Amino acid sequence: MAAGFRALDALCPFGAEVLRQLGGVEKIVPPMFWRPKDDNVKLEDHAERLCLSDDLETWNVEVYPISVRDVSGWTELWEEKASGAAVATIVDRLEKSLLSRDWFSAHALGTITCYLAWHHPEYATLMLQTEDLDNDPLTILTFGAFQITNKTSCRIAVRTLSHLLRGPSAASVVTDLLEREEGSNLDAVLKMVGSPDPTLRRNALVVCARLAEASTEGMKYLLKDGIKTEFWHTVRQGMLHEEKYVRKATGAFLRAIIPKCLEITDFIAVDWLDDIVAYVADTDGEYRLPGVLLLGTLATQESLWQKLEDAYAHVALKFVLRDSTSAYLRAAAAHPNVRERARSACLALVFVRRILDWGLERPFGTNFAPS
Secondary structure, three states: OHHHHHHHHHHOHHHHHHHHHOOOHHHOOOOEEEEEOOOOOOHHHHHHHHHOOOHHHOOOOOEEEEEHHHOOOOHHHOOOOOOHHHHHHHHHHHHHHHHOOOHHHHHHHHHHHHHHHHHOHHHHHHHHOOOOOOOOHHHHHHHHHHOOOOHHHHHHHHHHHHHHOOOOOHHHHHHHHHOOOOOOOHHHHHHHHHOOOHHHHHHHHHHHHHHHHHOHHHHHHHOOOOOOOHHHHHHHHHOOOOOHHHHHHHHHHHHHHHHHOOOHHHHHHOOHHHHHHHHHHOOOHHHHHHHHHHHHHHOOOHHHHHHHHHHHHHHHHHHHHHHOOOHHHHHHHOOHHHHHHOHHHHHHHHHHHHHHHHOOOOOOOOOOOOO
């Protein structure tokens, strides 16, 4: 701890002093657990968490983080963390750091607020209810997203926004951002899906996914000009981006919005389905998970059975052959909804079962009638 504070003192003495007075990071932020993505992972329990990865797990896809708040029996590890007074102090000092352009202190304090919002919506609500500030809390927490001077502050703020778009406060956050003036509203964040910075691009796509899930208002905003806009063209390109974590975030966004929107026929009419299948077929490992689950959901639409019959069977087969050691990935390839409703998935499941039983003795082109 002493070495950490010496480093902070050198980079951001103001931020270091704030954290020191509050007892250090470990007195504020609850702990997290790292869970391996092994056969103990149940897809039905963790699909959302696995699809919308946070930056915490971008660089190591073999594990995923889970907050102590999400694990029963560990109340003593978090009940004395992040008190209302401590949260209010951090938000207040973050505002002062931003106003004085003390970027390193803003990075340190902004990271704390970001992880608190990640841990639990209760902390997000605490931060958004902070009083006696010069600006409203949401403006402070997202300030970095609407400036171009400091890239790190922008990344932190966009990540924080993605976490604020969860839980009870999500709908009010959407409404607030939609009512803001140009330059400090959601348009600025949506433009980031085309950022040359792949990390910022991934974070912006996660915000879009959260926005689609947060409220009907958010869904309508994303589709207000149809799907033939520069924004949607950029999203479409993201499915085959060179960075796999950008592909995954794009798939998660499409999974959050396409099955629920009235414009689903527009997506099908301009061949988005082909690009989704291409993304799933040409992306390795767990990065394709959102796309596989999206195809499973789309296969329940009667009008799409025929369109998916050939492509989805091939993708499911290729998926299982490549990642057969991961139980949750195999479960995604043979999604229950698809098995029950779509002939295409039944065919895919038979392919999978026969291949797993027989190995590769038969050529890929062998036809199997669904049982």
